Amino acid sequence: APIISYPQFDKPFILQLDASDFGLSAILAQKLVDDDRVKRQHVIGYASRTLSSSERHYSPTERECLAIVYGCSHFRPYLEG
Numbered sequence: 001a002p003i004i005s006y007p008q009f010d011k012p013f014i015l016q017l018d019a020s021d022f023g024l025s026a027i028l029a030q031k032l033v034d035d036d037r038v039k040r041q042h043v044i045g046y047a048s049r050t051l052s053s054s055e056r057h058y059s060p061t062e063r064e065c066l067a068i069v070y071g072c073s074h075f076r077p078y079l080e081g
Contacts, residue, residue, distance in 0.1 A: 005042035008032065009081055014041065017071045019063035023050045026071030028078060047074045 007013075008030060016027040025048040032042045047070070051058075055066065072079060 003043070004046075005030070005032070005044060007044045007078055009078075013044070013075075013079060015071050015075065015079070017064070017067040019060070019067040021051075021056065023048055024063070024067045024070045026067065026074055028071075028075045044078065045075065047071065 007028075011030050011032065014029045014031065016029065018025045025046075027046055028044040029041045030044060031039050033039050049070065051063070051066075055063070058066065
């Protein structure tokens with residue numbers, strides 16, 4: 001797993017989201033220039049949770065939308081600055 005980096009609030013964030021039949025995941029990252037002057041993706045944080053029994057009945061599209069809400073909510077302090 002990549003090393004978690006400190007956020008640079010003057011750079012854009014990348015929010016990667018996923019939903020499965022049993023859970024949601026979110027990764028907050030940024031593309032930053034490393035010491036060797038190569039731009040690489042640096043992970044700021046990870047988040048995940050299991051789906052409730054009722055959420056497991058959601059369609060794949062609804063679960064993906066739920067992942068968006070979850071990721072934006074979890075990383076809100078970073079995304080809003």
